[in-house]
Amino acid sequence: MNILTIPLRNTRKKWVKTLLLLVVFSLGVTSIVSLNYVSSVVGESLEKKLTAFGANILVMPKSEKLTVSYGGFSMGDMLLGVTDLSESEVMNKVTSIELKDRIAVVAPKLVAMAQVDGATVGVVGVRWEKEKTLKGYWALNGEYPTTPDGVVVGSKAAARLNLKQGDSLELGGAPVTVSGILFPTGSDDDSVIFAGMDFAQATFGTPDRVNFVEVAALCAGCPIEDIVHQLQEALPDTEIQALQSIVKQRMYSVNFVKQLILTVSIIILFIACCMVGVTMLSSVNERIKEIGLMRSLGFSRKGIFGIFCFEAMIIGIGAGAIGYLGGFALSLEVLKILDMAEDTTLSFNGGDMALTCLFIVGVSVLSAFFPAWKASSIEPSEALISL
Amino acid sequence: MLEAKNILKTFHSEGVVTHALTGVDLTVNPGEFVSIVGRSGSGKTTFLNVLSTLLAPDSGEILYGGEDVTSFSAARLNQLRQKDFSVVFQFHYLLPYLSARENVLLPYMRGLAPVSKDAKLRADACLERVGLAGKGSKIPGHLSGGEQQRVAIARALVKESTVLFADEPTGNLDRETGESVMELLADLKNDGLSIVMVTHDDEYAARADRVIRMADGAVV
Ligand SMILES: Nc1ncnc2c1ncn2[C@@H]1O[C@H](COP(=O)(O)OP(=O)(O)OP(=O)(O)O)[C@@H](O)[C@H]1O
Numbered sequence: 001m002n003i004l005t006i007p008l009r010n011t012r013k014k015w016v017k018t019l020l021l022l023v024v025f026s027l028g029v030t031s032i033v034s035l036n037y038v039s040s041v042v043g044e045s046l047e048k049k050l051t052a053f054g055a056n057i058l059v060m061p062k063s064e065k066l067t068v069s070y071g072g073f074s075m076g077d078m079l080l081g082v083t084d085l086s087e088s089e090v091m092n093k094v095t096s097i098e099l100k101d102r103i104a105v106v107a108p109k110l111v112a113m114a115q116v117d118g119a120t121v122g123v124v125g126v127r128w129e130k131e132k133t134l135k136g137y138w139a140l141n142g143e144y145p146t147t148p149d150g151v152v153v154g155s156k157a158a159a160r161l162n163l164k165q166g167d168s169l170e171l172g173g174a175p176v177t178v179s180g181i182l183f184p185t186g187s188d189d190d191s192v193i194f195a196g197m198d199f200a201q202a203t204f205g206t207p208d209r210v211n212f213v214e215v216a217a218l219c220a221g222c223p224i225e226d227i228v229h230q231l232q233e234a235l236p237d238t239e240i241q242a243l244q245s246i247v248k249q250r251m252y253s254v255n256f257v258k259q260l261i262l263t264v265s266i267i268i269l270f271i272a273c274c275m276v277g278v279t280m281l282s283s284v285n286e287r288i289k290e291i292g293l294m295r296s297l298g299f300s301r302k303g304i305f306g307i308f309c310f311e312a313m314i315i316g317i318g319a320g321a322i323g324y325l326g327g328f329a330l331s332l333e334v335l336k337i338l339d340m341a342e343d344t345t346l347s348f349n350g351g352d353m354a355l356t357c358l359f360i361v362g363v364s365v366l367s368a369f370f371p372a373w374k375a376s377s378i379e380p381s382e383a384l385i386s387l
Numbered sequence: 388m389l390e391a392k393n394i395l396k397t398f399h400s401e402g403v404v405t406h407a408l409t410g411v412d413l414t415v416n417p418g419e420f421v422s423i424v425g426r427s428g429s430g431k432t433t434f435l436n437v438l439s440t441l442l443a444p445d446s447g448e449i450l451y452g453g454e455d456v457t458s459f460s461a462a463r464l465n466q467l468r469q470k471d472f473s474v475v476f477q478f479h480y481l482l483p484y485l486s487a488r489e490n491v492l493l494p495y496m497r498g499l500a501p502v503s504k505d506a507k508l509r510a511d512a513c514l515e516r517v518g519l520a521g522k523g524s525k526i527p528g529h530l531s532g533g534e535q536q537r538v539a540i541a542r543a544l545v546k547e548s549t550v551l552f553a554d555e556p557t558g559n560l561d562r563e564t565g566e567s568v569m570e571l572l573a574d575l576k577n578d579g580l581s582i583v584m585v586t587h588d589d590e591y592a593a594r595a596d597r598v599i600r601m602a603d604g605a606v607v
Pocket residue numbers: 385398399400405406407425426427428429430431432433434
């Protein structure tokens with residue numbers, strides 16, 4: 001028996017009120033916890049899906065443009081210092097930066113021109129595995145090449161050159177076979193022929209040389225500027241370009257959901273706090289004579305303050321624990337309904353639960369501060385005569 | 388031992404000014420039983436509250452053990468209320484969710500330290516003294532009005548204080564129960580407790596060592 005006996009007994013005696021408060025508060029915590037869990041899982045998979053829309057960072061050789069003119073007569077631009085990139089070097093450097101976990105795929109490109117039946121067409125050397133990941137939206141009539149001399153032809157190029165799956169042709173003097181035709185993508189991909197990197201390097205350039213490298217980074221949670229900065233440091237002789245609009249759009253969709261959920265969570269929490277505050281305030285008014293009596297027995301203001309804060313703490317612990325468990329269970333259910341239960345990393349976490357409880361207790365006690373303060377500032381004689 | 392000097396108290400509420408105490412003096416000697424009588428509204432309760440430190444006067448001194456309690460810090464006032472001064476009200480003010488015994492022990496539940504064994508023994512003795520042995524586990528709602536008031540007296544006794552202030556302790560009780568409460572007070576006085584009691588009952592008042600009569604906020 002000590003001062004805590006008083007709030008404990010009161011909570012038990014007024015169990016209906018306590019239970020109602022607990023139910024409402026717990027429901028609030030449940031919705032907050034499940035909203036956050038579900039959103040983090042959905043956000044993660046959304047991020048993964050968003051990478052399917054291509055690269056957001058370009059790694060290019062540094063180049064300087066010099067406009068040449070003589071006597072006011074422009075003779076056009078001259079590109080100085082254009083060098084190719086070393087594929088192996090870029091791949092190594094890119095995959096060893098600090099934020100490497102945020103990089104989803106690195107796809108090197110070698111661009112060349114070739115003559116097919118007297119027509120000029122662009123040939124792009126790619127690493128098939130990387131390209132497939134980068135361009136998840138690609139769809140083929142046919143299949144990806146399995147041999148080094150297989151090529152994939154863009155839809156416009158196929159129409160122009162009258163090519164179809166299984167056709168043979170020569171590129172830069174070497175024979176190749178069309179293994180698939182791309183469905184229209186609405187991008188530059190439609191007008192070119194994609195060849196395997198090794199074939200392209202052997203036919204059009206030198207081994208290990210590429211023209212530029214496309215990088216897809218997951219950027220909902222991290223600033224793209226940091227990745228660009230780190231890439232620039234790793235590859236000082238190249239030009240790193242972030243395709244800001246794509247990045248921003250991706251971050252926007254993910255962040256929008258997160259922000260929406262944060263706002264809803266705060267509103268729910270605020271309502272729960274108001275509930276606790278109002279209940280405590282009415283409890284203080286109802287027990288004003290008790291408070292006066294305890295003060296007449298020598299209870300300090302701090303003691304009275306503590307009694308009410310402790311009651312809020314009991315509610316907070318209960319609501320935090322029940323709410324967390326409820327929220328966790330609800331998240332699993334919701335993810336099951338969303339058919340995302342498999343690709344989740346959601347597992348029960350005691351630390352999270354303790355943290356949630358601690359936070360909810362803090363919020364609950366904070367909501368009881370004003371009522372508790374009011375209770376502690378009542379003068380004993382006034383409290384005893386009040387109605 | 389307890390001395391009130393020239394106590395003034397004025398209430399201002401909703402534009403009405405009430406001069407509740409207009410210069411009251413009183414000395415209570417150790418072991419003395421003083422009763423205060425007077426018409427309703429004469430300032431008896433106000434005076435008792437000032438004496439027991441539950442209400443701060445506008446001016447005047449209350450000397451206890453040679454010190455002016457009106458200038459005490461909050462901490463020292465709490466100490467005084469914890470130990471030396473006990474108050475019994477017309478209404479019992481028992482906490483409904485604690486048993487009779489726990490209510491008696493309430494003065495010892497001030498802090499985080501658990502109630503001592505010694506205090507528990509004393510609480511049982513006090514309950515026995517007010518004639519409630521064996522009823523300690525009942526909650527106030529299951530006790531009669533007289534029993535409730537006696538629990539409240541036991542709560543005042545358990546502290547073994549030096550002064551007991553009682554504001555119409557028999558006000559809510561029938562004659563017979565009131566009588567038993569008065570006998571208890573007489574008993575306590577014989578044990579050396581100083582008692583200041585406000586009452587409307589002239590017969591009960593007459594049992595005190597001294598009767599003070601108040602009118603319009605002053606002793607007459
Ligand atoms: N908190 C207060 N605010 C305003 N006026 C008050 C307050 N307390 C007492 N009074 C006024 O002070 C005067 C004295 O009140 P007090 O309660 O001391 O009378 P009393 O002698 O105890 O009366 P009763 O015998 O009816 O209990 C009354 O006129 C009352 O209206």
